[in-house]
Amino acid sequence: MAMANKAINLASVGSVFPSSVDKLKKSSSSTSVHKKLRVSRFPSVKAVQSPVESGTGRWARQRRPQNVDGDFFVDHTCIDCDTCRWMAPQVFKRVDGMSAVFKQPTCKEDRLNALQALLSCPTSSIRTEVPPSDILEAQKTFPIPIDEKKLPGVYHCGYHSEKSYGAASYLIIHPEGNILVDSPKFTERLAQKIEMLGGVRYMFLTHKDDVADHGKWSKRLSCDRILHSQDVEVCTTDVEIKLEGTGPWSLGEDIMLIHTPGHTEGSVCLLYKSVKVLFTGDHLLMRESGLDIMEIYNKCSVPAQLNSVEKLLELEFNWIIPGHGRRIEFKDVQEKNTILEAFVQEKYTQHSSSMNVIRSLHV
Ligand SMILES: [Zn+2]
Structure with missing residues (x-):
């Protein structure tokens, strides 16, 4: 696959990540290792309704x-x-x-x-x-294995953070070092459970919105954070690894990072090749109502985002695990491509129609 040939091995080509070459080379103690899809515009988060003032004057x-x-x-x-x-x-x-x-x-x-x-x-x-009385038992179940047979070593962390607009985060148990995908709300109990699973070597941040308690996690688990430089903001200037350019980048043998600008300029997806799963952040998600790119939250360019969705046709995966919403399991790569192609086509049509309406209003 063309992309795989272009991939840069993060562990050997330090110039890709000039801010953290040494850290990448250090040994890590943490190393241990359908339904019918419909399309719609459906906001992920809406404004919080005003609370009611109680008799005590408190909300x-x-x-x-x-x-x-x-x-x-x-x-x-x-x-x-x-x-x-x-x-x-x-x-x-x-x-x-x-x-x-x-x-x-x-x-x-x-x-x-x-x-x-x-x-x-x-x-x-x-x-x-x-x-x-059984809340402790429930706390102990995190992180939750997604599907031990089909996706061994992939966990849902739970504890979604309001600071990440409620996005989900995931843990990948990997022989070359575990990876935390985006940031859950920090809790010591979850940190201890993650440590028991081998800790975390990298905290991969899909984009600037879903960073939540990244600093606390990085400090607590001594992991290196990865974020595209175009999504670095004041609160993330200290991330250890800033992706530059358009990639793709490799994290070891079977993890590839794919630049998918659109939702934000620095949105990046993570492809875990051996289990054919793509972590998409907010680039592409699955709402109750269908596959979605959340145009209303697009911070860069809708055509760029659609172009980045098309880029996914070149990749081998049959699971999508998004930051918001449901996971998608496709029957196979062919079904994934058929559905994504139809989705992109429909979205291009919708987008060009709405642009025509906007142009006509300005004539
Ligand atoms: Zn976002």
Whole structure:
């Protein structure tokens, strides 16, 4: 594949990452190792609804009336990020633009999933009437293996951070050093669990929005952060590795970083070749309503983003794990390409129509 030939081995070509050549070469103690797709425009995060002032003068969180009766409920601070709905679809669904409990958990598995969603909610909008005595058990389940057979060593970290707009983060257990993809909310308990899994060598940040507690994680786990230089902002000027140029870049034998500008100028996807999975950050995601590029949150250029989606046709993967929304498993690479081609075509058509409307308004 042309891209693979162009790949630069990060471990051997230091000039690609001038700020961290020495760190890349150090030995790391952490080394241990469909459904039908539909397309729509669906905002990932909406403005937080104003809370209600309580009698004490403090802002009170209120149970949404759309919840069914019972212990679990979603309050008014929900930002409609979708996390609980894909983590515990048997309990939560979208009602009137926010999440709500539509069925109280009745078995152990549903209750655990609901508690995992509660712990992952970026705004702590999921609550229980009675303090859950089994919350510790739920905390211990993070990071959660995604699919031990199909995606061995790939974990969902949970603990989504509001600072990352509720984005999910993932852990890859890898023989050349584990990789944390984007930043969960920092919690010491999760840090200890990650340490038990071999720690982290690299914290790969897909783009500038999903960096959350990157500094705390980097310090706690002594890992090197990777971010494209075009997405470096004041809060990330100290990242150890700044990607320059258009790549692609390799992280060892079977991890490739693909520059996919569009959502932001420095958006980068991570391809884990041996299990054929692509971590896309906010470049391409799967909402309840279908495959999405979130045009309304595009910070660079919609055509550039679509061009970057087309770039994915050259890559061998059949899983997409996005920063927001659901994971996608394609039957095979061919199905992935068919669906992505149709998606890009439809989006180009929509985009050019809307541009024509804008032009006509200015005539
Ligand atoms: Zn983003």
